[in-house]
Amino acid sequence: MPSCLLFLLFISGFPSSTAFNLTTLTFSRSFSPLFSDFNIKTSHHDKAVSLLLNRLSGSGIISSDYYNYGFFSASIKMPSRYTAGIVVAFYASNVDTFEKNHDELDIEFLGNVKGHAWRFQTNVYGNGSVSRGREERYRLWFDPSKVFHRYSILWTPFNIIFYVDEIPIRHVGRHAGMQGDYPSKPMSVYATIWDASSWATDGGKRKVDYRHEPFIAEFRDLVLQGCVVDPIDQLPSSNCTAEIAALMALDYSTITAHRRKSMQWFRQKYMYYSYCYDNVRYPVPPPECTDVPLEREMLSNGGRRTEGKVSGRRGKGGERRSKAAKHQTAR
Template structure:
């Protein structure tokens, strides 16, 4: 059976360039928005459907918007189906991420999915990043294109976070795996975090270093969210103790990628990755210790500008802090 599945995947990938990937989320409970989340900022630009199964986040000249999970989580599987704004979206950033910046101002952790808008005719880009203990001076960003238009329909974006690794998924295809290594020390996220989603104006850096700004002629920009999954172990914010049994909380959370998933991940990265900190010689004369250099990837990335925006620096407002008090 595994051999048949492998052959089917290779056929799909090389003949049709990825359309055979499953778009079904992993078999985790989907919760209503109001059971797991609360508005964060821009309340007038956050529209919750009457059945609480979907939410729209809007960005216009008055404000962006965002929401946050009720609970803090220490490890788990976090997912949402997202449909991004269409047409001209330069300067617009939609984020789906874990952070504890509100609790640890100088030594916070973060795990990011960031969706970067573009000018008309150019595709959305995805950026992922991981850092811990306030290690914002060490960027571990990666950026990718996609094999579909994320503004045409919903797609699933997921983060698996355990004590030993972090895996990012798009439509159940793993696109990045970050393994905890001894050399990373405290740079690996290790403290309980909140799950956030936001839309905001990043005109100063998001598209070609700020060359293209948000054009509010096309506002409101609307990001749609549904299929909310918060499958992790909640942590008491005062006592910092878990509210569940660790064995139970991790019972159905995948601990590794399968052989077939690893092939999908490697093929995705060879075809769609456009930037990785491991190959950025401008920032790091010597790659960080956890980096494993792939000669095929190095050759492929030569055609891409290694610093396509923001001078390669990890820039934060912070998203929801800035947007609470500043009109766009």
């Protein structure tokens, strides 16, 4: 039986996306252009936006507000055909306000050569901790360029959960040992597509091929939930008490026993790099890491899958790119 069918059977009892009870927003109400507005196309009903990458530039959008914790979500469809060197990102950050000590929560999709699947990674950075790095990388059980799937980031004072559709794929609980590395300052929400030829595919060996331009990433069903704040407001966070309480009361703000089983299945099947098991970078695992014996066994090659543990080619974890590159043109 195909693995994708097995997976669908496995999650057949899992709550549908409607269980999230999401209120979607129009583009003009929730976002504005970040760069290269000539490569940003909105739908006629203002409920969807397409970001283009061509030989002139990539493109990006930014939320109209900053949020002190929140739930950020979008249904996304990736570019198709040859996508090597391309990165599509959906993330929260405050780098534009706190340049030297910014926080960031990333979902980054990494393109590939024709016939090879998209991959993606999640990153957690707090207080400028990009040099320490908290990256994980995964494959998907579907082709993200064929149909829309929902990708979400839940961020509370106590935990961070990344979702693909209704499936939690990563949970980071706040640990006292993280200190300022746990993201805690107000963040904007971004979506971008850009040329990452220097690192995104086979360590930079495969570049963007502009004979296939334009590359189009489509976003719809935009969701921004949280407490809207002034990022440099000096008032204590208690002014968001009610909104944070409402956020934490959401069904998807916790990992139930059923969701934990789904998350463990996904990670054991599709995760191919985790910093928690990278004993080269971290001889002592970071404090928030929880040792899972099955994960440790499958990621015994310096945090990477050993040969024969995953289908397809092995990826390389721990690679990092300059955030400023998101705002650069392809030339």
